Amino acid sequence: MKPYIREKSTFTFDEIPEETCFEAGYLVTVNSGWRSVTPYVDADRCIGCSQCYLYCPDGVISMDGKVPVLDYDFCKGCGICSKICPRQAIEMR
């Protein structure tokens, strides 16, 4: 399980919990608007070393077999993946 985005983003007053507990992994907004540059993976160059997956601070890169898949909803465009890639297979543009 990972935190995932829910359909509903507004709350009425009586839905707000009185206790200090609330469901884990409850996301309502995305982070894609923070980005000024976007990473794109060149699948031909990629060797599937998983370094981008390992070093992404937001964890938006997952490995589908040997190919990195990006979740553009939550990518902030920091460019760490592009710098860490040993084959320069990730381009920021």
Add this chain to the structure above:
Amino acid sequence: MKMNINALDRNEYFYGHKACAGCGGSLAVRAALKVLGERTAAVLPAGCMSAVGFNFPQLCFGNNAIISMFAGTASMLTGVEAGLRRKGHRDFHAVGFAGDGGTADIGIQALSGAIDRGDDIIYICYDNEAYMNTGIQKSGLTPYGARTTTTPAGANIHGNIRPKKNMFEIAAAHDIPYAATATVGYLNDFISKVEKASKIKGTKYIHVIAPCPTGWGIPVSDTVEVAREIVDCGLWYLAEYENGEYKLDRDPGEFASAENYLRRQGRFRHLTDQDIHTIITSRDRKWEKIRKEWK
């Protein structure tokens, strides 16, 4: 130390958080939770990671997580661990993620008490070398010469005049079962240490360097590179303390240029050659001791 990247938990437990782009602290939290897994209760004091992780109703932890008082990370960990044990749970971890201020300044007595009691907890200090969440104020772990809003750089005083507290050796001086230092630049090493800590009974302390692009004045894409450089140039070291012995994990041998490391950061840009010389001299003195006394 070896780590198999494919053996790592593919699930994300710290996702969709509102940390700045390129945040080193969030990388440390994410990597540690991947090792510890879903059956982990995380305790976070006031600080960046609680500010970015819990924006109701956006709750970014996939496991149980709770915010503690600033000073009480370790004491709340004690309670969480004891409570879960009392309720009959066996297979779980209680982990704390505190920043450098929450560890070395405000939370130090709670940490000291927890180590003294020998509670079965993991305490991870992500060290970004100042109070970044409130706008870059000096903490006990801010290094010599760094400019913060409370140690500004002027004509007479060039940033922070005090050296960094040696938190790793302070924890080790309690005769803790396991203490280690790490950096987000070498995640394999950090992940192996978290894994090792999760298997040891008693209090575990891990101190991980987590660069903050906002506070350090570096481009957001350079976090990992800078976190590697700090180890390569000898201003930080990767070490462990176990069974009463210090052990150095990585000796860079010939140091990379400390000047390059310092000059690339906005917080050190004002340093004169004399200041840099002071930093290098104190580094060499420390390393002489490390190489002589540690294994």
